[in-house]
Amino acid sequence: MPLLAALMARFAAQQPFKDLGIAACLHITAETAMLVRLLQAGGAAVALAASNPLSTQDDIAAALADRYGIAVYARAGVDRKGYYRHIELALNQAQPDFVIDDGGDLVETLHTRAAALLPGVKGGCESTATGVIRLRRMAAEGALAFPVIAASDTATKRMVDNTCGTGQSAIDGILRATNTLLAGKTVVVAGFGSSGRGVAEYARGFGAQVIVTEVDPVRGLDASLRGFRVLPMAQAAPIGEIFITATGSVDVIGADHLAVMRDGAILANAGHFDAEIDVRALAALALAVYPGVRPHVDAYDLGDGRTLLLLAEGRVVNLVAAEGHPPEVMDLAFGLEALALAWLAGNTDKLPAGVHEVPAGIDAEAASLMLATTGTSIDTLTPAQLAYRESWRIGS
Amino acid sequence: MPLLAALMARFAAQQPFKDLGIAACLHITAETAMLVRLLQAGGAAVALAASNPLSTQDDIAAALADRYGIAVYARAGVDRKGYYRHIELALNQAQPDFVIDDGGDLVETLHTRAAALLPGVKGGCESTATGVIRLRRMAAEGALAFPVIAASDTATKRMVDNTCGTGQSAIDGILRATNTLLAGKTVVVAGFGSSGRGVAEYARGFGAQVIVTEVDPVRGLDASLRGFRVLPMAQAAPIGEIFITATGSVDVIGADHLAVMRDGAILANAGHFDAEIDVRALAALALAVYPGVRPHVDAYDLGDGRTLLLLAEGRVVNLVAAEGHPPEVMDLAFGLEALALAWLAGNTDKLPAGVHEVPAGIDAEAASLMLATTGTSIDTLTPAQLAYRESWRIGS
Amino acid sequence: MPLLAALMARFAAQQPFKDLGIAACLHITAETAMLVRLLQAGGAAVALAASNPLSTQDDIAAALADRYGIAVYARAGVDRKGYYRHIELALNQAQPDFVIDDGGDLVETLHTRAAALLPGVKGGCESTATGVIRLRRMAAEGALAFPVIAASDTATKRMVDNTCGTGQSAIDGILRATNTLLAGKTVVVAGFGSSGRGVAEYARGFGAQVIVTEVDPVRGLDASLRGFRVLPMAQAAPIGEIFITATGSVDVIGADHLAVMRDGAILANAGHFDAEIDVRALAALALAVYPGVRPHVDAYDLGDGRTLLLLAEGRVVNLVAAEGHPPEVMDLAFGLEALALAWLAGNTDKLPAGVHEVPAGIDAEAASLMLATTGTSIDTLTPAQLAYRESWRIGS
């Protein structure tokens, strides 16, 4: 995680969190350990709880506690009551000035069972889209007591996470599951958002003939202008050999589409939820199902000489059949979060209570650090160029 | 112009401008004639003045007047006084409910010399970025009396105009000027905004090895993640064989860069203003200049065995050495403007006085129409999918 | 294996091997079973021995014998003596008119220990490059008694097997081994033959910045004209982040290159032999080796803050870390072999003893069948076009 490593040196020198308490609620993994040590290196006293007991790696938790003196409250497989107890313990231990959350449970606890600590909290970061939704609802009801930066969605993160991360790992998952040759195959990508675009371009990069389906004309035009064939799914269904959904919608591949597909068609979902392919309709259509003809491949025999191959039971193929995002994605995501928190620590008076986007300058800084990890440097504006740009802005 | 043609049928049927007066100030060209006829077909009484007397094609003006009964006030080469007189005449003739402007002169006239007409004006459209800047300044001073939609910048227009239009015509201009082979050449593209990205991808599409320079790390990262080599200009200067600027900044290629370039390096600017390549520095560096070694190619002999080739005197190579934007771009731009104006006519109470972006739905409609011109259709959300999206939004 | 399936119907109807004996020496796998059944469907009496006792799947062997009545002489793990004994038994059983070999052992046996059968043999096919080399040597010494078609190398097979198959599976192997993000990474591909080109294009297709090294200027120029940066390895070594060799040569990445590489550089070989990366030099350079930091990843700590990651111990990453070629490649290879043998059966008088290339028409037929498997059809020359082509040839 070279981006976090670069920040480590910087934070150690600059001490952005000097004398501050930070309570964090995160998946306890090796990557999280890096983030927590980074906060500590920046001067923070960190207390850590698990955001999901199933993902806790106990050895990591132990190492953080033993080797780095972090207060860790987490144990794999702890029950619901223990889970919330751990969050409370972390909060009480940290007496937090700032918080990092992953899903909203810590912030919720802070506003209810640990409300006594609220007055000390100056701000926080939320890591996930789901958590942001919860917090926005709280904010809309006037219930959110401090500013939270939504670190889950920035221009940089969208590129690295959705386009590159999802694009690569979706193709990776399909190859691991099927070992099929992409060159010359007709691949149908449903959805041309930031994820779908990555999937489509990478499939084309392996020699596939890619068809894109969309419901949004601006995205459809974008796909078309990039040289992709754009069709309604009803027209794509009978000609596709591999289908990959990345829409965020439901039943994108439905009964009518399944009914006309070619023998051997492969169905994969790269969207978050397993609702994009109508698996129940597929089951209803099939005469017989042969699960696990290869790992993560179920064969649905339609009884008319055609068999459709469903990958990962319609769940996100990137995670189920491959390893999810490459580590570079987590490196960027945690780096962005650390930068946002450091900025917040130095600008506590800038933001009112509520949910806020990552400041553009912070996102640019994350991009800059990521470029540096591959040894890439860019230009800086000269004074004359800065003046020209200012004059333009003044002009406007 | 198939998009305008499609709108013609629609507007003739729907009469969005029925009984309305429209005053327009535009370049008098064949494309403009199509737009004006479209407004007329939609029910408007249109009066037209030229937005620049140099671009007026008198035969077009005459045809609009004679054949279509449009009130046209324009003559090629008219002087400044006559120019503003024409605008006033058009305004008085139209008694406008709505206006279309290209640069802001009509709106300015309306707020000063023709202010008597102001109370009748319900809204307008501005076609250019420059005009939008003027209008924003007026609005900031509280001087703008009605809502104006800035039709110059939408997601769709950025794709079609900047990325595709500029991308294609910049390469086209370089090929016409030099006839050089791109395959295997090192092409340096300065700037990876929506224009620079088009230039870079199209140069790569012709087999060039493309280097991108940027000052914005998010754009620099974008270029890098798309497989472009990203370098500071100081490092790119001595290895590039063709340089194309598309930054919107000044002196992107300056004296220090010129001093280290390879013999035979080609310099072209695809940005709006001719300030991106420091032509004066180049002239100062040169021992001798041989203008017009080919049309639009000046050879600067540096006196040390190296000669640099400046295209189009550093002005925008797309327009000077090629034909500027393909007609599809103007078709989309005018279609967008017509759609925006029709929307405004039906929603006069929706927008306060000021400068407004094109509503997203209108931009989507333009994209949809452009897709249709190539025979492309897309999906529509099913009721279940609509409900799912709504539930999500409610959730958030 | 849709190509073999299509041939099955054709051969069943046409009976190209009616009343003929065929002795085959092949890896006993599910794919081989399809080929053998195809020959049988075409009228042949087939006897089968294993070309390598380690790859024999006993259940497949049993099924071929029990269900399809094929004479199979093979058992997993049989010793060397048993191995050759099996080949002799298969030959004696088949009393072959034709043979299929995979490595040359059957043909060698036929010319020595089973020479009594030689007079009946009218021709054969060899599946591997290694076998072809042996047979060419036999032919050069005048020792090869019948015509053998070298089915291992045709234009079609080179495209499908080397460019697409190796290209895809090499990237696949690297992703499975490392899960690293390719976008934005500098990937160095050594060799731009038919395999290296696939690797380079697919890496670029995933957003990598690809550098190609070559020793052949025609291939180097080819890479350059396709937009790849071409450098000597000594210049590529210090800037690459991922290195992939596909040259067929030795020590392409040697001690001098390893010494200057960046920390974290990944080394993978996609060539047949494990000699392309100088693993001994790497071991000598390293202070410590941490094998298996991930499956198929060994970390070589150079002791100066740099660690290099060697994949698959320098052996072919496609096979070791992924699954080797996609099934489409084997489908094409076996289809080509079956077509070549059928042609030979109908044209025994056309070829003298010796090693021969696959006739161009047969290769075209295989390409045609492979196109058909994806539902693709192409044009046929009209009589007028045929006449035009003929006149041209006559002209020449």
Added chain:
Amino acid sequence: MPLLAALMARFAAQQPFKDLGIAACLHITAETAMLVRLLQAGGAAVALAASNPLSTQDDIAAALADRYGIAVYARAGVDRKGYYRHIELALNQAQPDFVIDDGGDLVETLHTRAAALLPGVKGGCESTATGVIRLRRMAAEGALAFPVIAASDTATKRMVDNTCGTGQSAIDGILRATNTLLAGKTVVVAGFGSSGRGVAEYARGFGAQVIVTEVDPVRGLDASLRGFRVLPMAQAAPIGEIFITATGSVDVIGADHLAVMRDGAILANAGHFDAEIDVRALAALALAVYPGVRPHVDAYDLGDGRTLLLLAEGRVVNLVAAEGHPPEVMDLAFGLEALALAWLAGNTDKLPAGVHEVPAGIDAEAASLMLATTGTSIDTLTPAQLAYRESWRIGS
């Protein structure tokens, strides 16, 4: 012409043509002048005649004679008799040891009217495919008295000339003729040989959705595996927006195809002869023809609301509407020819009378020089690698 310039220095030093007479019959252009000066620099006494009186640039001819002392026999517009007289004069002047021809007229003259000079001639080069055909016929009849190297067709020349040169200039010609936007357009490329592949890839590189038609299944499969959609022309005809032929065949776009095309379809030919689009069928189909609606664009009104646009009257669009090949192509072609002739001069005993291919080593040398013109260098085999390759060959 940097490749020729590089050779100039080498030949001046090595004097490959020392004391030799060379008679050349070529188009008298600025590029030819460079070639002739190169031969002279290499020690030759050159006499030059025109290979076509229409292409002679008299000022170039004069400059070669006056400034460089070359014997030039050429004048623009000379009649047929004068044309052949010039060739004879050049031959007599040169008393040639070697000849360079462009179409075969000089070689034919040498074997007939100037046969007295034949005994002195040790070899030659032919520049064109047409000339090679004539010479092959002579050789087949036993009439060719010396070895001629066919410099018109090598692996390197095919890449540079057909794929890159034709690919780029075909697109360039279409853009100059129509200024149409390629992004999002359906472009049909007929033929996927070395030229068609370039056209198809470059059209895709500009955002077009490319369909390929072929009659050769191996080429069709190649296109398919590179991600192109492959269709019979009958299916492509009704969906294409731009058609580009590059087949070398006739009537590739015939009456049946024209009858079903979309309104506004653009028809362009990038093949050598104007027989690929059936222009007579198009004329027969049209109700009216509007020639020159733009330069090199004729509009064929089919009378049913559809108009087809024929570019360059069906002649090669690269030459008619653009400038033909980029100068890099001629640089490579002449460099290849000069290298071949120099090799021949040093190896007169190696080749028997007849037509011969360019030796592979000479083609590699040309590729190497072309790489050097862009500053690119490649690796050389180490002694160990050379030994490994030799052992392999010995093995085989």
